[in-house]
Every structure is written in C-alpha cells, then in structure tokens.
Amino acid sequence: MGFFPETIAAKLAGRTVAASLLVHMDFRETPRRFWFGFGDLEAGGYTWQGTGELIQVEGLESPIGTVAPKATFSLSGIDAGIVTLARQASDRVKDRRATVYIQFFDVTPDDASVQPWSLLDDPFAISSWLMDQMTYSAQGPSLRSISLTAESLWTNRRRPASGLLTDRDQNKRFPSDRGLEQVVDLISKTIRWPVY
Structure with missing residues (x-):
C-alpha cells in the first residue's frame, strides 16, 4: 500500500x-x-x-x-x-x-x-x-x-559521538595541538608513585 x-x-x-x-x-x-x-x-x-x-x-x-x-x-x-x-x-x-x-x-x-x-x-x-x-x-x-x-535534527551531526583521548582525534578538533601525543606511551605502563 x-x-x-x-x-x-x-x-x-x-x-x-x-x-x-x-x-x-x-x-x-x-x-x-x-x-x-x-x-x-x-x-x-x-x-x-x-x-x-x-x-x-x-x-x-x-x-x-x-x-x-x-x-x-x-x-x-x-x-x-x-x-x-x-x-x-x-x-x-x-x-x-x-x-x-x-x-x-x-x-x-x-x-x-x-x-x-x-x-x-x-x-x-x-x-x-x-x-x-x-x-x-x-x-x-x-x-x-x-x-x-x-x-x-542534523545541527549537531559534526559533534563526535564519543570523542576519544587520542592524538589523532585531538588534532582533528584542534590542529597542531600536542596535548595527547604521549597518550599512546601510557598504555600498560607502570608508574611508581611516590619516587624516593
């Protein structure tokens, strides 16, 4: 029909x-x-x-x-x-x-x-x-x-559904921002605190 x-x-x-x-x-x-x-x-x-x-x-x-x-x-x-x-x-x-x-x-x-x-x-x-x-x-x-x-309804379509804390996503939003470029080095890293 x-x-x-x-x-x-x-x-x-x-x-x-x-x-x-x-x-x-x-x-x-x-x-x-x-x-x-x-x-x-x-x-x-x-x-x-x-x-x-x-x-x-x-x-x-x-x-x-x-x-x-x-x-x-x-x-x-x-x-x-x-x-x-x-x-x-x-x-x-x-x-x-x-x-x-x-x-x-x-x-x-x-x-x-x-x-x-x-x-x-x-x-x-x-x-x-x-x-x-x-x-x-x-x-x-x-x-x-x-x-x-x-x-x-398409007004917010450019907003990321869930922004990731990655260097690539950060540079898409803010070109030449270096705030998250070291995040990949922190995966599975053990940090000792406090260090004497």
Missing part, C-alpha cells in the same frame, strides 16, 4: 484536493497543536487549533550538503496564555521537538456527496525540528506575537 491512497483516488476521480500544514510543538507540560486553517480540526486522533493566517513558518527545507537549516515559527494575535508560556520558555522549549505535518482535504466545490474540507488520509510528518529559542513581543493588550526558532 502506497502513501496517500485516499488523496490519490480523489485526484484521479477529478476532485479538487487542498493541503494544509499542521504543527505539533511539544512544549514541556503544555504541548500545542496548530493548523493553518480556521476553527478546530480533528485529524490523526488529535485536535488541532486553527490559527488562520496568524501563523507563519520560514525555512522549511531539507538539509543539503553540510548545512543544517533553521526554521522560524511566528504566531501573532495570540492569547495571554501563550505569552506566559513564552516568558517561561527557557526550560519548556530548549531541545524539545517540533514536528510539521501535511494534511490533505477534499474541497470539490458544489458536490453534495462530499462534506466541505473532508479529510483525506492521516496527517503525514514532513519535517522534525528541535526547538531552540522563543521570544515574544506585546504592544498593548491585543497585539501579541511570539517567534520560535528551531534547528534541524
């Missing part, structure tokens, strides 16, 4: 198919789920809060070559609860997962047999990020916004 069988069947039948992004932000203690539409959406066994045009995502791209991209999630017109979350974000956001999904809908106009914006298939994860920093701004009681930067 391939991906998106309902979506493919609807498209092959000449129906109009639309898509929307869904974002799950796994904040510590208060995870949130958003979608780029209006009202609540029941999809994949969860309720996604509609944000309409109030949310923006920049930098959704696949890592290519040696570059680990960053994404920025911006949400404006938010309630005071999310601003409170942003103020206490340092321990609730850092290195927590943010996952972006795609959800397909059947939006065939003027068809009585299809409910408007009927779900096709389950949400499908298209990218995963590690949340980094959340900032907020408020201009009066009604103009509030937050911005959340997230790093690719």
Whole structure:
C-alpha cells in the first residue's frame, strides 16, 4: 500500500484536493497543536487549533550538503496564555521537538456527496525540528506575537559521538595541538608513585 491512497483516488476521480500544514510543538507540560486553517480540526486522533493566517513558518527545507537549516515559527494575535508560556520558555522549549505535518482535504466545490474540507488520509510528518529559542513581543493588550526558532535534527551531526583521548582525534578538533601525543606511551605502563 502506497502513501496517500485516499488523496490519490480523489485526484484521479477529478476532485479538487487542498493541503494544509499542521504543527505539533511539544512544549514541556503544555504541548500545542496548530493548523493553518480556521476553527478546530480533528485529524490523526488529535485536535488541532486553527490559527488562520496568524501563523507563519520560514525555512522549511531539507538539509543539503553540510548545512543544517533553521526554521522560524511566528504566531501573532495570540492569547495571554501563550505569552506566559513564552516568558517561561527557557526550560519548556530548549531541545524539545517540533514536528510539521501535511494534511490533505477534499474541497470539490458544489458536490453534495462530499462534506466541505473532508479529510483525506492521516496527517503525514514532513519535517522534525528541535526547538531552540522563543521570544515574544506585546504592544498593548491585543497585539501579541511570539517567534520560535528551531534547528534541524542534523545541527549537531559534526559533534563526535564519543570523542576519544587520542592524538589523532585531538588534532582533528584542534590542529597542531600536542596535548595527547604521549597518550599512546601510557598504555600498560607502570608508574611508581611516590619516587624516593
């Protein structure tokens, strides 16, 4: 069975198919789920809060070559609860997962047999990020916004899984460093202490 069988069947039948992004932000203690539409959406066994045009995502791209991209999630017109979350974000956001999904809908106009914006298939994860920093701004009681930067899962791929105490590993990290060049001579060496 391939991906998106309902979506493919609807498209092959000449129906109009639309898509929307869904974002799950796994904040510590208060995870949130958003979608780029209006009202609540029941999809994949969860309720996604509609944000309409109030949310923006920049930098959704696949890592290519040696570059680990960053994404920025911006949400404006938010309630005071999310601003409170942003103020206490340092321990609730850092290195927590943010996952972006795609959800397909059947939006065939003027068809009585299809409910408007009927779900096709389950949400499908298209990218995963590690949340980094959340900032907020408020201009009066009604103009509030937050911005959340997230790093690719590949951000720390150049960090050695377990750095070895060898001259070769040390020189890879710090060229011309001689701090560990004598380590090989210490293997199975007996050192007498104290020497009188």
